[in-house]
Amino acid sequence: MASEEVKDNAQLKATMLNCNLKPSDADDFAEFEATLAKIDCILQSKAPSDDEDSKAGGDAKEKINFDNLDVDKVRLKVKENRTVINKKTLDEDNEKQVKEMNQKSFMEQVEKDANDRAEARAKAEYEAELQRSQGNEAFRSQKYEKAILHYDKAIIKVKDSPITYCNRALCYIKLQNYKRALKDCQYVLEKLQETNLRAWLYQAHAHKGLKQDDKFEESVAKAREHNPKQLAYIDKYIKQLQA
Numbered sequence: 001m002a003s004e005e006v007k008d009n010a011q012l013k014a015t016m017l018n019c020n021l022k023p024s025d026a027d028d029f030a031e032f033e034a035t036l037a038k039i040d041c042i043l044q045s046k047a048p049s050d051d052e053d054s055k056a057g058g059d060a061k062e063k064i065n066f067d068n069l070d071v072d073k074v075r076l077k078v079k080e081n082r083t084v085i086n087k088k089t090l091d092e093d094n095e096k097q098v099k100e101m102n103q104k105s106f107m108e109q110v111e112k113d114a115n116d117r118a119e120a121r122a123k124a125e126y127e128a129e130l131q132r133s134q135g136n137e138a139f140r141s142q143k144y145e146k147a148i149l150h151y152d153k154a155i156i157k158v159k160d161s162p163i164t165y166c167n168r169a170l171c172y173i174k175l176q177n178y179k180r181a182l183k184d185c186q187y188v189l190e191k192l193q194e195t196n197l198r199a200w201l202y203q204a205h206a207h208k209g210l211k212q213d214d215k216f217e218e219s220v221a222k223a224r225e226h227n228p229k230q231l232a233y234i235d236k237y238i239k240q241l242q243a
Contacts, residue, residue, distance in 0.1 A: 128155075139167070145171075165192070170202060178207075182206045185203035197226070197227045200219055200222050220234070
C-alpha cells in the first residue's frame with residue numbers, strides 16, 4: 001500500500017510539473033485541490049465500509065484521470081486569471097502615459113507662450129526705441145510738441161519705460177506745463193522706479209515752477225536720499241535751476 005501511495009504521489013507531482021503549476025497557483029485551483037484531497041483520503045483508507053464503498057464509488061465520478069488531464073484547459077485558466085492582472089497593469093501604464101503626455105503638452109505650451117511673449121516684447125521695445133530716438137531728435141531741435149508725440153507713441157508700445165516718461169516730462173517742463181510734467185514724474189516714482197533720479201529732479205523742477213517751495217524741498221531731499229552717490233550732480237542741477 002505504501003509503495004502504491006508513493007507511486008501515486010510521484011504521479012501527482014509529475015502531472016503538476018507537466019501542467020506548469022506552481023505552489024502559488026494553488027489558490028486559483030480550489031476545486032482541483034479538493035479533488036486531490038479526496039484522492040489522498042482514498043489512498044490512506046485501509047478497509048472502507050459498504051457505505052464508504054458506496055460513497056467512494058460516487059466520489060469516483062469526481063476523480064481526475066491524470067492520464068487524460070487536459071493541460072491546455074488548465075493553462076487556459078491560468079492565462080485568463082493572469083490576463084486580468086496584466087490588463088490592470090496595462091491600464092495603470094496607459095494612465096501614467098496619458099498624465100506624462102498631458103504634462104509634456106502643458107510644459108510645451110508654457111514654453112511656447114513664454115517665447116511668444118518674449119518675441120512680442122522685443123518687437124515692441126524695438127519700435128518704442130525708434131519713436132524715442134525720433135523724440136530725442138525733435139527735443140534737441142527744440143520741437144517739444146513733436147517730441148511729445150513721439151514719446152506718446154513709444155509709451156503705447158512699452159508702458160513701463162521710466163526713460164520715456166522722464167523725457168516727456170522734461171518736454172512739458174520746457175513748455176511750462178508743470179502739472180502735466182508732475183503726472184509723468186509721479187507715475188515713474190510710484191509705479192515703476194522709486195529711486196529714479198531724473199524723476200525726482202524733474203518733479204522738484206515742476207514744483208519750483210508752480211511755486212510750491214515745500215514740495216520742491218521735499219523732492220530734492222528724496223533725490224538725495226535715494227541717490228547718495230549722485231549728490232554732486234544733484235547740487236549742480238539745483239544750482240542751475242535756482243540761477
